[in-house]
Amino acid sequence: MPRKTTEAAATTKPVAKRTVTRRKKKTEETIVLNWEHVAERAYYISLDEGGDPVENWLRAERELVVA
Numbered sequence: 001m002p003r004k005t006t007e008a009a010a011t012t013k014p015v016a017k018r019t020v021t022r023r024k025k026k027t028e029e030t031i032v033l034n035w036e037h038v039a040e041r042a043y044y045i046s047l048d049e050g051g052d053p054v055e056n057w058l059r060a061e062r063e064l065v066v067a
Contacts, residue, residue, distance in 0.1 A: 033061075033064055033065065037064055038057060038060045038061050038064060039057075039060075041060035041063060041064060042056040042057045042059070042060040045059055045060060
């Protein structure tokens with residue numbers, strides 16, 4: 001006796017579906033450097049090492065621009 005089409009379909013193995021994960025594109029965030037950031041870093045440099053306030057300010061700017 002031949003099988004019915006619904007029985008034949010029910011006995012076949014289900015095919016595993018692949019999931020596709022979409023990744024978000026990396027967007028470069030611009031960091032806004034203001035005087036408060038530089039002043040705070042220069043303050044901590046002066047606490048740690050002392051020195052000239054102008055040199056501390058310039059060093060703080062250099063360090064924050066690289067970061």
